[in-house]
Amino acid sequence: MSRYVMKLPDVGEGVAEAELVEWLxxxxxxxxxxxxxAEVLTDxxxxxxxxPVAGEVVAxxxxxxxxxxxxxxLIGIETDQAGVESSTPDDGENEAGTLVAADHSNAEALTPSDPPTTDSATMPAARRSPRREGGGPIAAPAVRARAKAMGLDLATIPGSGPDGRVLHQDLDRLVNSVARVHPGAASGLVSASDEGHRIAVRGVRRKIAERLxxxxxxxxxxxxxxDVDVTELERLRAELNERSSDHGVRLTILPFLARAMVMALxxxxxxxxxxxxxxETLTTFDAVHIGVATQTDDGLRVPVVRHSEGRGIWGLATEIGRVTAAxxxxxxxxxxxxxxxxxxTSLGAMGGVVTTPIINPPEVVIVGVNKIETRPAWRNGAFQPRQMMxxxxxxxxxxxxxxxxATFVQRIKRLLETPALLFITDS
Structure with missing residues (x-):
């Protein structure tokens, strides 16, 4: 028998460190x-x-x-596997570990709630949540963080997801059941503690904090x-959505904006x-890879629509939908x-009137989209209701x-206000 000390492998190009999310x-x-x-997180x-080897976990x-x-x-393994050295080499070769994409495909949307603090005497009876073999209850990092902040033990919460995975809706269901037992707590009639709650900033939120x-x-x-008059664009978008259902995707404002950005660039x-x-170098690119800031269960992510310059409106819509869903x-x-x-970056219908988006380094531009609303605009000697954004x-x-x-934004404005220009491919 010998002890194999596994090192943390390179989990991404240029990554020097990773956060330990969970031991499995x-x-x-x-x-x-x-x-x-183990599950680890990088930016x-x-x-x-x-x-990398068979044996018993000892550290x-x-x-x-x-x-x-x-x-x-990272981990110590007692092994009798033939040909295994007592520790991994420092060059991070394959024996340092194997990586697979973590599966959070069942993470549910976060439902805001402000539940009362409960103790074991008032908690409804619950079976213990299923566990990974040899590990803790199955749950995404965001669910674990929320449960911890709520003072809940995941092991006592029955999970409704695949393989017993605990979801955000399971936390909400538990809180609602407590509220039925203690309606005063749910209505806010119970005095709250004067003490604040210290929550460790970990996972994706810590990476977001560092980058921003x-x-x-x-x-x-x-x-x-x-401001951009998108009246004609909205009319065109509605007509395309009505006539082109065979594309399997509905057009939002984003693919039109992405196309306008490609043409302006x-x-x-x-x-x-x-x-x-x-x-002290600026690297310019012929290929336009557009990041789309996306709110997820674990925080802000920026999936990428690669080679946007080679996609039409429908192609952009399809790929934006695919990468943001992923x-x-x-x-x-x-x-x-x-x-x-x-x-x-866009907040959709909640986009407000003006935002001050923070650049995603090492890029030099971020384009923010605000909400579309009807405003009076002076056209042809009279005020007219126009769709403005x-x-x-x-x-x-x-x-x-x-x-x-200013020139860049004005170019985008002209293209969006004259949407037929977006379909010209020989310019």
Missing amino acids: VQIGDHVTPDTAI KATVEVSA LHGEPGDVLAVGGD STAWREIPHITYVE ADQPELNAHYDHGA ARDGSATRDELSGSTITI NLSSSFDHRMVDGWDA
Whole structure:
């Protein structure tokens, strides 16, 4: 028998560290080379790490929430497998572990709630939640974080998802059952504690905090806001949706905006770029890979519509729908969550009047979409009701002058206000 010390493998190109989300095994468990042992999170994606050898788990190096360095000790396995060294090499070769995409495809949408604190005497009876073999209850990281903040034990909550996975709706169901027993608590008539609740910032939220802090600290933003008359575009969009149901997807404003951005970037390619401040270089790209900021159960993600320059309106709509759905259900790959050259951010109908979006580094532009609303506009000597929408776009002022920023947005505005231009492919 010998002890095999597995190192944390490189879980993504250029990744130096990863957060330990959850152990999927515990000391004393027997593992085989295909056993998933841990779930880790990078700024790209959540992945599962598999054991490289068969044996008994004798050491776990780290607690959930710890940030571990690539190449650092991850797990100790007592093994009698022939030809196994006592520890993994430092070059991160295959024996350091096998990676598979983590499955969060059953994560449900977050339902806001403010439940009362309960104790075991008042909690409804519940069976214990099913567990992974040798591990804890099955639940996505966001569900675990929410349950912890609510003071709930996941092991006592019956899961309604596949294989007994605990979902957000299971937490809501438990809270509602408590409210029926204690209606005063649900109506807010019970005095709340004066003490605050300290919640550790972990997982995707910590990565979001790190990236946004860096972007806001290092990038001098300039935000340019312009109103756009989308009356004709909305009329065209409604007609296309009515006549083209065979495409299997409904058109939103986003594919039209993406097409307009591609056409505007053809005249200003320096905006489709990455800026490296340390190397003092601006890398421009011929390919337009548009990131689409997407709210998910685990926080903000930016899936990427690759080669947007080669897609028409329907192709853009289909791919936007596909990658955003993958981001929301947790099935998006690392490649689908990285490599964007410019980003769109939209809150849909909640888009407000003006926003100040933060740039997604190392990009130099982010285009924000605000809500469409009917406003009076002066047309042909009289006020007319028009469908109006604001674009709130931010630029890295180190690389983009105000004139160039305004020119870019004005180009997009002209294309959206004259939507027939979006279908011209020989310009």
